[in-house]
Amino acid sequence: MKATATNEAELIRRILAGETNLFHELIRPYERLVYVTIFAILKNETEAEDGAQETMINAFRYLKNFRGDAKFSTWLVTIAMNEARKRLRKGKTAAEDSLDTTLEDNEGGDYTPAVPTDWREIPLEALEKKELREKLREAVTMLPEKYREVFVLRDIEELNQEETAAALGINVTLVKVRLHRARMMLQKTLVPYLQSGARLEAEGKPTRGGFFRRWFA
Amino acid sequence: MKLDCKHVWEHISGYLDRQLDPQLLAAVEKHLESCEVCSAVLDSTRNVLVLTADDRTYELPVGYSERLHARLTAVIAGGETA
Numbered sequence: 001m002k003a004t005a006t007n008e009a010e011l012i013r014r015i016l017a018g019e020t021n022l023f024h025e026l027i028r029p030y031e032r033l034v035y036v037t038i039f040a041i042l043k044n045e046t047e048a049e050d051g052a053q054e055t056m057i058n059a060f061r062y063l064k065n066f067r068g069d070a071k072f073s074t075w076l077v078t079i080a081m082n083e084a085r086k087r088l089r090k091g092k093t094a095a096e097d098s099l100d101t102t103l104e105d106n107e108g109g110d111y112t113p114a115v116p117t118d119w120r121e122i123p124l125e126a127l128e129k130k131e132l133r134e135k136l137r138e139a140v141t142m143l144p145e146k147y148r149e150v151f152v153l154r155d156i157e158e159l160n161q162e163e164t165a166a167a168l169g170i171n172v173t174l175v176k177v178r179l180h181r182a183r184m185m186l187q188k189t190l191v192p193y194l195q196s197g198a199r200l201e202a203e204g205k206p207t208r209g210g211f212f213r214r215w216f217a
Numbered sequence: 218m219k220l221d222c223k224h225v226w227e228h229i230s231g232y233l234d235r236q237l238d239p240q241l242l243a244a245v246e247k248h249l250e251s252c253e254v255c256s257a258v259l260d261s262t263r264n265v266l267v268l269t270a271d272d273r274t275y276e277l278p279v280g281y282s283e284r285l286h287a288r289l290t291a292v293i294a295g296g297e298t299a
Contacts, residue, residue, distance in 0.1 A: 024286055031285060036275045045278055053285055057292050156270075158270070176231075183266070184230075187262045194265070
């Protein structure tokens, strides 16, 4: 359960006044937010856990710089995102950096989604597959960085557009554009695993024949 | 307003986020009614988001919270320096 803004403001006031142990209570609602933000960017458990700890420690050390006009969660996400970026740079080669730049250049251009060639309503059990979740995590990590950041905050953390824009220091229009690109790229990558004949589906054959259709057979 | 497939794809995110203005929304819905390709693109994109929002897609490591608070306790007590 998330702390209310008033509770939070009061907690922060008391921590800064010397009741430092209350910091544990302040960050408890955001433990998942911070870890998952960093993990989704880096896809490395150890790095994400270290990064989450560093984020919380930095938040404690710099709490006096927190301005009450922003949400505490947004401020925390900004720190987490910086921590993730720092770790990403550290583990990344120059070649990967330049690849990122190339892929990012198409912002604002047309984007063609993948059209499932063997499509019907995805049975719920297909979405239950562990492998599919792993494919998604991989695909998120493969997104160009600026699309990945927006996707992580909007669709994984479910921050709203304004919060996402604030945390990333970009405007709302750019948040919308990048989110759309990110979703379309993921759709394209994941379509092979999201259609009825996909390898991930239970027995590999449709159980409801009436729903089985081919678009471009 | 009549839309072709390419235009509908540009509005899939706006549609899923319920951000289209009424006129555009009506045009997109009308297109979706008769276009199976765009319906398939929409459904698969929605499935990506359903999967993303599933808590099991991103899980916390066992003991994460305990380790985090133990480290914070040390920092708060001044037992760990920058």
